[in-house]
Structures are given as structure tokens and as C-alpha cells.
Amino acid sequence: MKNITVDKYMRLLEPLSIEDKLELLSRLSESLKKNFFTVKSDKEKLLDKLAGAWEGNDEITAADIRAARTTSNREINLD
Numbered sequence: 001m002k003n004i005t006v007d008k009y010m011r012l013l014e015p016l017s018i019e020d021k022l023e024l025l026s027r028l029s030e031s032l033k034k035n036f037f038t039v040k041s042d043k044e045k046l047l048d049k050l051a052g053a054w055e056g057n058d059e060i061t062a063a064d065i066r067a068a069r070t071t072s073n074r075e076i077n078l079d
Helices: 002-013 018-036 040-049 063-066
Strands: none
Touching: none
16 A cells, blocks of 8 residues: 555656756655654653553552542533
């Protein structure tokens, strides 16, 4: 499947001039650099830090969490 996509792009690029191809290559290279060297945002860092925080925690079980939930008997009218 990937080769089909690459082949389609190559057919689009073949008729272009050398200057246009070089410009595309330059822009693609810059795009790759931006994506490759991006700094993780604070949210991503926090997610990495918290990933697996509940793993191996036997003190709190799913039943305890469900029991601690609060519910409301209030009727909601959407009319």
C-alpha cells in the first residue's frame, strides 16, 4: 500500500523542473526536521510521568472506586 502512494507522488513530481523538485525536497526536509526535533509539551511530559501510576496498586480496587462515586436523583428536563 505504501509503494502505491509513493508511486502516485512520483508520477506527479516527474514532470516538474529540477528547481521545483529541489524546492519540494528542501521543504520536505525542513518539515521532517520540525517534526523530528520537536520538544515535548508540558502535557506530554505529564502524561509520560503519570503513565502506569495505578499499576500494581492493590490498595485501591475498582470496587472501592465505584463505591466512592456519587450519583444524583435529580431529574433533568431537556425540553
